[in-house]
Amino acid sequence: MRTAAEMTELYRQKGLKITPQRQCIFGILEANTTHPTADAIYESALETMPSISRKTVYTVLHELNELGELLTLDVGTGSLRFDPNVxxxxxxxxxxxxxxxxxxxxxxxxxxxxxxxxxxxxxxxxxxxxxxxxxxxxxxxxxx
Amino acid sequence: MRTAAEMTELYRQKGLKITPQRQCIFGILEANTTHPTADAIYESALETMPSISRKTVYTVLHELNELGELLTLDVGTGSLRFDPNVxxxxxxxxxxxxxxxxxxxxxxxxxxxxxxxxxxxxxxxxxxxxxxxxxxxxxxxxxx
DNA sequence: ATACTAACTAACAACAAATGTCAGTTTACA
DNA sequence: TGTAAACTGACATTTGTTGTTAGTTAGTAT
Missing domain, CATH: 3.30.1490.190 (Ferric-uptake regulator, C-terminal dimerisarion domain)
Structure with a gap:
């Protein structure tokens, strides 16, 4: 994935809105090498944005995946993991x-x-x- | 996994009972190279043994896995697959x-x-x- | 500044895969 | 033949994920 700033620019180009929720998730994923699960990302987002909904997190993660900025990874540990290193x-x-x-x-x-x-x-x-x-x-x- | 006959012998040695359910599953797995899911094995078992319960199938599969005769495999297609080729x-x-x-x-x-x-x-x-x-x-x- | 509409929330339902429960029944084998 | 192991069956539970819906918020273009 690109930097949070570049992602913001990309979203703007695509005509997608730059919301605090999306930026929050950009920030969490930026340079993240821990291969977090969706739920781990949700938990992490809650810390800085206690009102964010789980649904939003899933939606944004799938957006990023479809934009090719985020890989999904199943290594057999039960849940999908997300990898910003594409x-x-x-x-x-x-x-x-x-x-x-x-x-x-x-x-x-x-x-x-x-x-x-x-x-x-x-x-x-x-x-x-x-x-x-x-x-x-x-x-x-x-x-x- | 060994042949169904050898598995029968192994079970006997371990003091486990030789039930038709177990033998049915041995037969399904023998030389099976399709990497079936637990449910596919259950469906398959139903054909020759319409009364077999899903629970039994799961139990036997885990038995075999613990005996080292069956590998589990998660390739990211949603469910566990079983591989008799150890x-x-x-x-x-x-x-x-x-x-x-x-x-x-x-x-x-x-x-x-x-x-x-x-x-x-x-x-x-x-x-x-x-x-x-x-x-x-x-x-x-x-x-x- | 305002309006439009995408985006978000919240609470709940639904799904699939896997496992657990548990009471009652069957059965393999000593 | 007795008995413990195994099985059934119906249901509940857990986990991860997605869908629904309706109401609210807020980013962006004008």
Whole structure:
């Protein structure tokens, strides 16, 4: 996602109104690397805007998704997560706490399907998920 | 998962009863490569055993999962899928129909996290999902 | 400044997936 | 054949998400 200021400009161009609710959500998502769930974003928005409704949050998130400024991500932890980083990248998922991290710099061009498998399947994207234990959930005092 | 016959033997060893319901589900899963959802398995079971309850199906699936004979798989299509293939392998997901296919023979040892990313994350498994269009959903007459 | 209308709120309903409850019944197997 | 395990069935619950509706607010163009 672009910066909150750029998003404001984009919305203006699209003829969408610049409301405090939308700006609040822009702010929460800007540079957010925690891959929050919709509900986490709602909770976060409540802090600065106690009157915001859950419905509005969902609506704005879907707007952003359709504008291509926000990716949705399902890593199997129960709920959808939103990722403002729309560049191609991959993820880590902690099997203890469910936290999700970004992993850039993987060249998936080298991850090829063997020709014998899935004949006729047209690959558009290759997604890699590293599952394991995150730094915080690792037993202390060990260096792996 | 092993064959239905082997599963029967395993259950016997564990002191679990060999019920027609369990055997029915063994049969459905045996050599099943469609990655069915719990509900698809339930529907399928109803055909040969109209009295089976949804609860039983869920219970047996979780039993099998705990015995390590059945993997659960969440590829972001809404519901859990079950995979009797417990060998390490990867998946294709069709973005049109949601169908899931197996992909064997990928060497994930070469898919390494760059050292600069996610310091301290202990990778246990590397999961690859190829997203795209399956053979059946591809427009006909084209050879990609 | 005003009017138009998009956007928002609020409370509730609905949905799907999964799981829990629990009383009563069946049944696999020792 | 007895008995504990397993199953049924109907219903409730939970979680995440979306839809509804009606009334209110407020951004923006004029």
């Amino acid at each position: 560049e191609r990248h991959h993820h880590t998922v902690c099997r203890k706490c469910g936290s999700v991290g970004d992993v850039r710099g993987i060249d998936t061009a080298r991850v090829r399907m063997p020709a014998s498998e899935q004949v006729g399947f047209e690959v558009e994207e290759t997604e890699v998920i590293f599952r394991g234990i995150c730094k915080l959930c690792r037993p202390k005092g060990r260096k792996s | 060998e390490r392998h990867h998946h294709t997901v069709c973005r049109k129909c949601g169908s899931v296919g197996d992909v064997r023979g990928i060497d994930t040892a070469r898919v390494r996290m760059p050292a600069s990313e996610q310091v301290g994350f202990e990778v246990e498994e590397t999961e690859v999902i190829f997203r795209g269009i399956c053979k059946l959903c591809r427009p006909k007459g084209r050879k990609s």
